[in-house]
Amino acid sequence: MDAFVIQGGNPLRGEIKVNGSKNAALPLMAAALLTNQPVTLEGIPRLADIGNMRRLLIELGVDIEEQPDGLRFQATDESASHARYEIVRTMRASICVLGPMLARRGIARVSLPGGCAIGDRPVDLHLRGLEALGAEVSLDSGDILVKAPAPGGRLRGGRVFLAGPFGPTVLGTANVMSAATLAEGVTIIECAACEPEVVDLARLLNAMGAHIRGAGTPRIVIEGVKELGTAHHRVIGDRIEAGTYMMASAMTRGDLTIRDCPLDALLATWDHLERAGVALTVIDESDPMRASIRIRGTDAIQPVHVTTNPHPGFPTDLQAQMMALLSMASGNSSITERIFPDRFLHVAELSRMGARLFRQGPTVIVSGVRELIGAPVMASDLRASASLVLAGLAAKGQTIVRRVYHLDRGYERMETGLASLGADIRRVREEELPLIE
């Protein structure tokens, strides 16, 4: 396993380009299961999760080829229908093959993804949505088994209210919207997720011949068609990667220009950073989803109250990074997590670096300190890991972040990008650490 060794205190300066969005790419790749025609996706990031999804799709009969203009997917063998536990357990987002496979092949068996470090990850809403399309759902030794009404039959359009106690479901919306594209009749998804990644998926599906209206709003209407065809699509920029770099610049008193920034998907984050006293400038927003922005850090980070919400609210995937930033504010902030109330594994680790954090259920009071102190810490999930790296960049002294494989799931060689901006960070094998510590 790898670790990062970080010597804090260097301001981030320079320019970076945002990569394609992991959370858009995964359901976009799964959409290739909806047709036997080629689907080309440009801008797919090179991440561990993407590699897992490629492995899964190949097992499900999809040929994948690197082309000059992106990755070309084509389902050439549609006989398989089982997403095995060995792959699903490494990436719970594998669940997004369920809807497309059911709609096209009439049957799908996907291992129940199980929980993860940020909490239970139920899929009851996914299943309720597919049942609304006429699917028969059953559990069979740890697998979800879904079948279209009649053997090899078509799903039929229906209405479904697709929200649970924590609001809409992003991948649940992706699954039901994808499946509905091939259903007979009209489907209405009420209280759909409005995330930009859902909008990006709807754009691809419509390019393949689907009839989807309302993506990005709480009500999506899908008019089923008999089949979908070929398309070429460019993945939107990763708003969470962009937000992470914005906070890294703010925390290190940096001066960072971010290119290809999905600014139009980051307005809540922009607002919270402005209120924290960060200097944010738009350089060019001729394409608001591929904008250029400039982020300059400040000596006096102001306290802010943050509550995570479904899009367009403040994103839960930036909660841990925001906590690292507010740990150095000149006053008390509060962070309330409404999507994954247990998403606080970073609290104990940030506290090891001198942050003063007081958890009360889904809320953490952040009592700002003048500076963080470097320490050995342990990454636990993708975004908590990012938060620890940001804290290490800003802290006094050396920070060692272990188990950075969590980070590799969602950030492409983060240490290389940060080092190119002046950070003192390097990747080592964990067995080398005793010599360093």
Ligand code: EPZ
């Ligand atoms: C997506 O996960 C993202 N992952 C997550 O990003 C992100 O945190 C999450 O949306 C919320 O924005 C991908 O897109 C691959 P949900 P998803 O279904 O779709 C509950 C990252 O760091 N729920 O929107 O799995 C659920 O427990 C990852 O990149 C049910 O109760 O999340 C949660 O409390 C982490 N029943 C809430 O809804 C269900 O059937 C939102 O979950 C489904 C979800």
